[in-house]
Amino acid sequence: MHNPAPYPYSRPRRLRRDPFTRDLVREHRLTPADLIYPVFVLDGAGRREAVVSMPGVERLSLDLLLPVAEDCVALGIPVMALFPVIDQALKTPDGQEALNPDGLVPRVVRELKKRFPQLGVMTDVALDPYTSHGQDGLLDEHNYILNDPTVEILVKQAVTQAQAPACVVNGLVGAAGLAPTLAAAERGLRIALANKEALVVGGQLVAAAVARGGAELLPVDSEHAAIAQCLSGREPSEVARLVLTASGGPFRTTPAADLGQVTLEQVLAHPTWRMGPKITVDSATLMNKGLEVIEAHHLFGLPYGKIDVVVHPGSIVHSLVEFVDGALLAQLGTPDMRVPLQYAIAGEIHWPLDGGRLDLLRAGPLVFEAPDTGRFPCLRLARQAGQAGGTAPVVLNAANEVAVAALLAGRLRFADIPGVIADTLARLPHGPVPDLAAALDADARARTEAAVLVDARGAGGH
Structure with missing residues (x-):
């Protein structure tokens, strides 16, 4: 019998299909700490069922699952993911069992966290295990999924499962x-x-x-996590201002005249961070930093006049806090989103992490520049919307999402994104946001207006 190569080299070739995926799975450094252990869980006791479509995989009741969880802890696997198998008698068209606080998943989560507090537990937010029709959503009379009611029940399910x-x-x-x-x-x-x-x-x-x-x-944003660390143990009266750092994106040195000809491939080629397409576009326009200014205002309670932005191409200093005596505290590190994510999950505690370390001797000089809001007006638009308050930030964000989606679909030029946002803000009146319904209404109106503006500028897409 052929002896396969040791894991991870024996993993399916599809996981190594491109450089990004190869880097993502980090197969040259894979350890148990990189793994999530998935399990199918059954109600009852002493139950063990084979999964026919997945040879070697079993569905287990809680009592048989506990030794598996113990093995995960012993091996250093940090997270177990639960996939429930719900008894047919509990399934209904509206999947209400998903909201039962004493249902299968909440009970299993409680027991696992009681016995193994160090073990992370992920739950599957989905309705198909709970619906009698087997679809992952609520259906109308034509068996089409109802989007808004489905989102509403999925949100409630996520909160129910979280203990x-x-x-x-x-x-x-x-x-x-x-x-x-x-x-x-x-x-x-x-x-x-x-x-x-x-x-x-x-x-x-x-x-x-x-x-x-x-x-x-x-x-979880690296900039705000950095600020939270710098503020730890400090009184608000000690703080003079916050300084958010921005990489500057792929067009930091590109002349304004050339921004109208950049390609989508160039937009998505971020120089230091690996992120999803939407946030990568926002980084290129500096809208991401504008949104982070508004986020910092709400997280830390400082007025906009005390929240500044500097461009720091090296992405080593993740943000700074200046205190009233002129002292500056900064958080430095490699551009690794696992660090702020783990810090937040841990409740602002630094857990051990097997990741890259910043080599100060090789880091080079720390360069800072003023952001150019002439070439990148989205930063200015975001700050103005935040200062205006009410529905202005809602409109700003909705227009940006519509414009970015159009860019990614090839229907809008990169250079036209700020114009769509500015024109949407100018065309819609601003009002208060007393509740979620008002926010969603302003969001919907802004999306409709922005879509019209995108269509009007449609020629010239990639």
């Missing part, structure tokens, strides 16, 4: 992250927020929900 002091990681893209953030805040959970748009669109709503529920809101 305090569990941590909810919100990594959604765009304004869609607001409703889950509010739900988790009302429940009093720790929220590791990687969705800055939730604060841009509904910062005051989130703050009120956090206060009512007694939740923790901890930033």
